[in-house]
Amino acid sequence: MSAFQHRPQREDSPLDQLIRALASLPGLGPRSARRIALHLLSRRDTALNHLTQALTLAADQIKPCNTCGNLDVTDPCRICAAPDRARGQICVVAGVSDLWAIERTGAYRGQYHILGGLLSALDGVRPEDLTIHKLIDRVNGGTTTEIIMALSATVDGQATAHIIADRLNHLPNTAEIKISRLAHGIPVGGDLDYLDDGTIATAMKSRL
Amino acid sequence: MSAFQHRPQREDSPLDQLIRALASLPGLGPRSARRIALHLLSRRDTALNHLTQALTLAADQIKPCNTCGNLDVTDPCRICAAPDRARGQICVVAGVSDLWAIERTGAYRGQYHILGGLLSALDGVRPEDLTIHKLIDRVNGGTTTEIIMALSATVDGQATAHIIADRLNHLPNTAEIKISRLAHGIPVGGDLDYLDDGTIATAMKSRL
Numbered sequence: 268m269s270a271f272q273h274r275p276q277r278e279d280s281p282l283d284q285l286i287r288a289l290a291s292l293p294g295l296g297p298r299s300a301r302r303i304a305l306h307l308l309s310r311r312d313t314a315l316n317h318l319t320q321a322l323t324l325a326a327d328q329i330k331p332c333n334t335c336g337n338l339d340v341t342d343p344c345r346i347c348a349a350p351d352r353a354r355g356q357i358c359v360v361a362g363v364s365d366l367w368a369i370e371r372t373g374a375y376r377g378q379y380h381i382l383g384g385l386l387s388a389l390d391g392v393r394p395e396d397l398t399i400h401k402l403i404d405r406v407n408g409g410t411t412t413e414i415i416m417a418l419s420a421t422v423d424g425q426a427t428a429h430i431i432a433d434r435l436n437h438l439p440n441t442a443e444i445k446i447s448r449l450a451h452g453i454p455v456g457g458d459l460d461y462l463d464d465g466t467i468a469t470a471m472k473s474r475l
Numbered sequence: 476m477s478a479f480q481h482r483p484q485r486e487d488s489p490l491d492q493l494i495r496a497l498a499s500l501p502g503l504g505p506r507s508a509r510r511i512a513l514h515l516l517s518r519r520d521t522a523l524n525h526l527t528q529a530l531t532l533a534a535d536q537i538k539p540c541n542t543c544g545n546l547d548v549t550d551p552c553r554i555c556a557a558p559d560r561a562r563g564q565i566c567v568v569a570g571v572s573d574l575w576a577i578e579r580t581g582a583y584r585g586q587y588h589i590l591g592g593l594l595s596a597l598d599g600v601r602p603e604d605l606t607i608h609k610l611i612d613r614v615n616g617g618t619t620t621e622i623i624m625a626l627s628a629t630v631d632g633q634a635t636a637h638i639i640a641d642r643l644n645h646l647p648n649t650a651e652i653k654i655s656r657l658a659h660g661i662p663v664g665g666d667l668d669y670l671d672d673g674t675i676a677t678a679m680k681s682r683l
Contacts, residue, residue, distance in 0.1 A: 280548055281532040288529040291522070292511045295502075303500045305571055307530070308537055308546055314499070319530045321496040322515070324489045326523050329516055338516055340488055363513055 282308075334405070336381030336398055338363050346370075346379060353377040355412035359402065359431060361385050361419065369417060377415075380405065385423040386430060394430055403434055406444065416448040490516075542613070544589030544606055546571050554578075554587060561585040563620035567610065567639060569593050569627065577625060585623075588613065593631040594638060602638055611642055614652065624656040 282304065290300035307315040332344035339345055346352060356377025360366050366379050382397040414435060418424035432446050452470035453462060498508035515523040540552035547553055554560060564585025568574050574587050590605040622643060626632035640654050660678040661670060
């Protein structure tokens with residue numbers, strides 16, 4: 268893709284390279300990439316160099332936690348290392364963004380385990396592509412009392428939760444471990460009229 | 476803004492810095508910035524390092540053309556230097572993105588002049604904040620035969636076109652220079668029913 272799209276692609280200028288690199292980011296297309304490239308080039312010190320420094324710093328310092336898979340500047344990450352967080356609870360999430368979403372609520376003060384995705388027959392994601400074995404090792408060697416499945420209420424999410432529960436049930440110390448999942452129901456502030464039938468039916472079945 | 480927003484802001488981690496740098500780009504907010512940061516960190520070689528290199532290369536090599544203000548790796552830019560483009564025509568645009576938009580059409584083979592914005596009473600942009608004086612110098616010293624005002628059909632765009640035309644009319648060689656503007660009318664493929672009254676009235680007045 269060239270900024271001048273009618274021209275033959277005889278060369279790939281630094282500007283085209285920048286626009287293409289930006290356009291490959293999630294949620295951005297050629298038009299927004301061009302807009303961002305112009306914004307960066309017209310504000311070199313405040314925007315372009317600042318972003319370059321932030322990217323370099325992030326590439327140097329941020330690494331995945333060997334225990335849970337979270338991204339942090341330390342390994343183990345600040346959540347795994349926090350002395351005031353429950354050691355026995357492990358919340359299983361698909362990715363770091365789900366961990367962030369739960370952390371923003373402040374409603375959970377235990378550990379996490381990041382799977383690195385969800386099982387998917389369509390995308391060819393198999394159990395060995397996820398960090399399920401690492402979770403089993405953690406539970407096997409540790410003092411886990413509860414596994415909380417915080418996975419999407421989709422077919423893939425529920426299949427993943429099922430596989431994990433199945434593997435956990437084969438462990439020797441399984442009887443002491445409670446396996447729970449996030450409650451399904453009506454979102455807070457949700458209007459009944461706009462919710463799908465499945466959610467309403469689940470909320471009715473799980474009524475308190 | 477922190478990825479963990481409930482936490483006190485005791486420190487600004489490299490991750491938070493990256494997210495903030497991304498969120499300050501046009502069209503991006505905290506949510507899309509978090510998504511892009513995770514995308515970059517989970518694909519270091521293909522995405523993060525690639526983007527860093529593209530930014531560094533762009534910062535090193537892309538500079539504004541001293542003649543027209545276009546961004547390119549050479550100065551004068553490839554458009555100003557092209558031997559096969561009409562020297563006498565100067566198309567006046569507000570920014571580089573407008574130049575790109577016109578270049579993509581392939582309908583124009585002359586020179587450009589980039590104003591660096593539009594006059595705006597609200598934003599406090601005065602004539603001396605734009606490159607109007609450089610345009611006057613170009614016209615004064617050169618062999619210009621036509622100035623094409625390719626400015627937005629907004630109050631700011633028309634005020635800017637008016638000021639430029641006024642200054643051009645005070646030049647000694649003004650009689651030989653034609654001042655034109657982009658035609659107003661119904662966009663190609665435009666549905667009359669969805670167009671505003673101003674556009675339809677202008678199109679009716681300018682009927683061919």
